[in-house]
Amino acid sequence: MDFNGSDTIPGPRTEDHLPHTAQAAVKIVIVGGFGVGKTTMVGSVSEIKPLTTEETMTQAGIGVDDNYGSETKTATTVAMDFGRISITEQLVLYLFGTPGQERFWFLWNGLFEGALGAVVLVDTRRLEVSFDVMGRLEERGVPFVVAVNTFPDGPRHDIEELRTALDLSPEIPIVECDARRRASSRDVLMTLMKFLHSLAVEKAPV
Amino acid sequence: MTPPQRRRRFPKTSPEPAPQPPQEGQDTPEGPKKNPERLYVITGPDGTERSELDLVTLIVAHADPPPSATPEQAALLRLCTAPLSVAELSAYLSLPFSVVTVLLTELLTAELVTARAPVIRQALADRSLLEAVMHGLQRL
Ligand SMILES: Nc1nc2c(ncn2[C@@H]2O[C@H](COP(=O)(O)OP(=O)(O)O)[C@@H](O)[C@H]2O)c(=O)[nH]1
Ligand SMILES: [Mg+2]
Numbered sequence: 001m002d003f004n005g006s007d008t009i010p011g012p013r014t015e016d017h018l019p020h021t022a023q024a025a026v027k028i029v030i031v032g033g034f035g036v037g038k039t040t041m042v043g044s045v046s047e048i049k050p051l052t053t054e055e056t057m058t059q060a061g062i063g064v065d066d067n068y069g070s071e072t073k074t075a076t077t078v079a080m081d082f083g084r085i086s087i088t089e090q091l092v093l094y095l096f097g098t099p100g101q102e103r104f105w106f107l108w109n110g111l112f113e114g115a116l117g118a119v120v121l122v123d124t125r126r127l128e129v130s131f132d133v134m135g136r137l138e139e140r141g142v143p144f145v146v147a148v149n150t151f152p153d154g155p156r157h158d159i160e161e162l163r164t165a166l167d168l169s170p171e172i173p174i175v176e177c178d179a180r181r182r183a184s185s186r187d188v189l190m191t192l193m194k195f196l197h198s199l200a201v202e203k204a205p206v
Numbered sequence: 207m208t209p210p211q212r213r214r215r216f217p218k219t220s221p222e223p224a225p226q227p228p229q230e231g232q233d234t235p236e237g238p239k240k241n242p243e244r245l246y247v248i249t250g251p252d253g254t255e256r257s258e259l260d261l262v263t264l265i266v267a268h269a270d271p272p273p274s275a276t277p278e279q280a281a282l283l284r285l286c287t288a289p290l291s292v293a294e295l296s297a298y299l300s301l302p303f304s305v306v307t308v309l310l311t312e313l314l315t316a317e318l319v320t321a322r323a324p325v326i327r328q329a330l331a332d333r334s335l336l337e338a339v340m341h342g343l344q345r346l
Contacts, residue, residue, distance in 0.1 A: 010298055011284070011285050011298050012285075012288075012290065012294065012298070017288040017290075018264070018288055018289045018290065019288070019289075020266075020288060020289065022264055022289040022322070023264070023322055024264070024322060024323070025262035025263070025264055025291060025322075026262065026335070026339065027261065027262045045346065051293070051294060051297035051298070052297055053261065053293045053296040053297050053303055054296070054302050054303070055302050055303045055304060056302050056304065077302070082261075082293055082297075084291075084294075085342065085343070085346065086342070087338055087339055087341075087342030087343075088338060088342060091335075091338055091339070091342070092262075092264070092291075093339055093342065093343075094261070094262045094291060094293065096261070096293075111261065114260050114261075114262075116336070116339070124209070127209050127210050127212075128210045128212075131210075131212045134212065134214075134215075135212075135214070135215040136215075138214060138215040138216060138217065139215050139216070139217060139218045140217070140218070141217045155207050155209075157209055161209065162209065165208075165209035165210065165211055165212065166212050167211070167212045167213055167214040168214070169214075182346065186343055186346045189343055190340065190343050190344070193336055193339055193340045193343065194340070196336050197333065197336045197337070197340070200332075200333045200336060201333070204333075
């Protein structure tokens with residue numbers, strides 16, 4: 001980008017500015033394979049048009065033995081969409097949609113660790129695409145709920161059949177959704193929040 | 207049709223102690239946490255100091271760009287006259303997150319911007335915070 005013409009740098013539209021009272025932000029991560037509806041879900045609930053942020057990861061040649069003994073470096077750029085929901089005048093919620101098959105996300109320090117929790121979007125046509133990401137969330141102790149996007153041509157399984165296939169314990173919510181509908185996406189987020197709340201109550205009953 | 211079968215996994219280590227949220231505009235002395243799987247590192251200019259900025263740390267400018275500001279810094283300062291997250295700054299400037307955190311560290315050091323720390327997940331989740339988010343979602 002040419003910063004010398006920085007007057008022309010696109011910025012937030014006036015209505016996309018946060019109030020000066022905004023003090024803190026929280027985030028939720030939406031993960032799932034390519035084409036499962038992450039961008040659609042972010043867009044359907046976001047108050048701003050979804051934006052894209054990116055990061056460059058370099059891999060210092062691991063297990064790559066070349067003849068010269070030198071280190072190879074591979075750079076990979078990963079991009080993710082995100083949206084925003086103002087909760088109060090002080091508190092803002094951000095939603096990040098990240099491709100689940102990318103192991104890079106888990107090396108982006110703090111992306112998941114700092115998140116309230118995650119929504120795993122699954123597509124019944126390609127259930128196995130989401131297996132790895134669920135395992136990684138489990139290993140890191142990131143609480144998640146599962147949202148099943150109902151594509152018309154996808155095989156239909158009842159929730160208990162899915163729970164068995166996904167090997168999820170009974171307390172983990174599994175809900176159906178249509179990511180194109182704001183109310184449906186909002187309900188998925190609400191399901192996650194209620195689940196997080198139940199975990200908090202369990203840990204510290206009053 | 208029988209769906210494919212997954213096997214659940216379990217936490218690798220016991221949960222970490224609750225991380226302390228960084229204070230306004232203050233660097234975390236110990237730097238990034240060690241991650242056993244961290245074979246990939248975030249690219250940044252060598253030897254550059256980096257603040258512990260999260261994607262959702264809110265940044266606010268206090269001052270107009272000084273004449274000494276680089277074009278990138280001036281662009282950043284103009285963007286965050288009202289609070290804006292590091293992620294939004296990265297998106298509007300079309301710059302990678304790590305590059306934006308380097309630029310912001312310079313601006314934080316020069317006290318041209320303030321960082322409003324994100325609320326991070328605690329070992330004990332803050333119930334009132336979760337309730338506030340739920341009320342906000344209900345109004346959507
Ligand atoms: N039927 C149906 N189609 C959806 C749904 N969510 C997304 N789509 C469509 O699926 C396609 C891929 O969605 P997208 O959000 O780009 O997927 P992403 O790669 O996960 O970000 C788009 O054409 C969407 O319109 C859904 O809930 N139901
Ligand atoms: Mg997408």
